[in-house]
Amino acid sequence: MTPAHEIGDEVGEEIGGATRHIYPASAMVGDYLRAAAGLVPTGAVFATAPVGAVAATVLGSFAAIFAVFGLRTVLRHGTSLEMTDTELRAQGAWRRTIAWAELDRMKLAYYSTRRDRRSGWMQLELGAGGTRVTLDSRIAGFDRLVQRATEVAAERGIGLNEATLANLEALGVRLPEPGAGR
Numbered sequence: 001m002t003p004a005h006e007i008g009d010e011v012g013e014e015i016g017g018a019t020r021h022i023y024p025a026s027a028m029v030g031d032y033l034r035a036a037a038g039l040v041p042t043g044a045v046f047a048t049a050p051v052g053a054v055a056a057t058v059l060g061s062f063a064a065i066f067a068v069f070g071l072r073t074v075l076r077h078g079t080s081l082e083m084t085d086t087e088l089r090a091q092g093a094w095r096r097t098i099a100w101a102e103l104d105r106m107k108l109a110y111y112s113t114r115r116d117r118r119s120g121w122m123q124l125e126l127g128a129g130g131t132r133v134t135l136d137s138r139i140a141g142f143d144r145l146v147q148r149a150t151e152v153a154a155e156r157g158i159g160l161n162e163a164t165l166a167n168l169e170a171l172g173v174r175l176p177e178p179g180a181g182r
Contacts, residue, residue: 017084017085018083018084019141019144020080020082021082021083021139021145022079022080022081022139022140023076023077023079023139023140024138024140025077027139028073028138031069031073031076032070034066035066035067035070035073037066038062038063038065038066039063039067039070042060042062042066045059046059075092075093076092078093079091079092079135080092081133081135081139081145083144083145083148086101087099088100088126088133088149090133090135096131096132096133097131098126098127098128098131098133099128100148102129103126103149103152103153103158104127104128104156104158105126105128106125106127106150106158107125107160107161107163108122108123108124108125108146108160108167108168108171109122109123109163109164110122110163110167111123121137121138122137122146123135124136124142124146124149126149143171146168146171146173147173150176151176154175160175
């Protein structure tokens with residue numbers, strides 16, 4: 001698999017032990033283009049040709065799907081994460097904080113874009129109580145975020161599913177020995 005996480009290897013600012021992680025514009029261009037590729041032609045059809053009720057419903061549905069995808073892209077691009085020794089804070093449209101001492105679940109999934117699984121992206125989902133933070137491998141410093149989450153999961157004795165373990169291995173992240181402190 002070609003590691004999509006390599007896009008996110010550069011970490012932004014490091015201030016007083018905290019690291020700041022953002023989605024670089026270069027990593028988001030493809031999503032913006034995909035949203036536009038669905039919205040522009042649909043809008044052009046509505047603007048230039050009379051459309052019947054059935055066609056309007058179908059085209060409107062496609063436009064809505066691409067609009068939601070575009071909005072999600074904007075929200076993701078506007079999200080930044082700050083990681084400290086004690087917590088992970090997500091800032092953007094919604095603010096969420098996960099204290100490492102309260103982490104109770106971790107999942108690392110790989111989504112392939114090709115049958116041969118050589119291209120795709122990873123998604124890290126972390127949770128503590130009712131709070132959930134999900135990020136993908138395009139974020140700057142993804143490897144560092146995964147490494148820290150893995151260390152905390154091991155410290156807290158959180159069970160990881162087989163897919164997560166396989167994906168950690170694919171990233172070259174080793175699961176710390178039980179009881180090994182930070």
